[in-house]
Amino acid sequence: MWENRNNKVFKNKYVSVDQAEEDVKFRVVWWFKHYAKGSKDTVTAMLLNIKDLCIDVKPAIRTVSTAWLPPALITLKFNVYGSALGKPGQVGIGGVLRDFKGNVLCSFSLFIGVHESNTAEIKAIQKACALCVSNYSLIGRKIEVISDSNVAVSWVNNGGFGNINHVDTIYDIRSNLAILAATVVSFASRDSNHMADRLAKMGSSKMGEFVLWGGCLVL
Known part of the structure; x- marks a missing residue:
């Protein structure tokens, strides 16, 4: 967040809220994956389930969407x-x-x-x-x-x-x-x-x- 703030103040580089949020998630997951111990999950899986891995997160209100459907057996x-x-x-x-x-x-x-x-x-x-x-x-x-x-x-x-x-x-x-x-x-x-x-x-x-x-x- 501090880096994004400096980019805006000193370089006039706009960063959207969505971009900043994804940046935070990515850095947290990579830190946890490489410096914390015990995780066998892939980075992709951790990014998708980051809210389930965090403490004291209020449940988000989700809109109904078309779910991913698995393919046939082969x-x-x-x-x-x-x-x-x-x-x-x-x-x-x-x-x-x-x-x-x-x-x-x-x-x-x-x-x-x-x-x-x-x-x-x-x-x-x-x-x-x-x-x-x-x-x-x-x-x-x-x-x-x-x-x-x-x-x-x-x-x-x-x-x-x-x-x-x-x-x-x-x-x-x-x-x-x-x-x-x-x-x-x-x-x-x-x-x-x-x-x-x-x-x-x-x-x-x-x-x-x-x-x-x-x-x-x-x-």
Whole structure:
């Protein structure tokens, strides 16, 4: 909080309340993970359950939203999201790969520069597909890459290239989908993409980049 205050006072750098809150959460979780003893949880799991790990927290009033639904027994779901702080603005992408039990097999949160929102969404899909190709055990698995952007999903699936600025990205996605064979890209509402949404916002706020495979951090 003091760092954010100094950025505002001395550098005229605005930090929203949401950004400041996520920054605090991220720093607390990383401190606890690396300096406190006893936690075997992943950083992602701790971020999502931080309120349950704290003392004297008043229960928040939550609105009803569409819950994440597990895939079929042999299918994996890779929810992805892109977050842009402005038009254009700082862009972060995030994603989480889960099995039918909800076990997190892979997660990522990355800052990719200054872009507009559609670039954020298509880059998130690209990263998920690239990660799947990079893991030999996922080749041939039935995977559904899910984005909440109808525009980005249509660019991947409609046979054209949608936007001249994204030709290389879309070509790369389709090349990886050809390797994965049983993987598809589909649309779902943002409410069911909550975890990927938070990871992307962490990326856009430059709160620490990571790719996590089964509890192993890859910087």
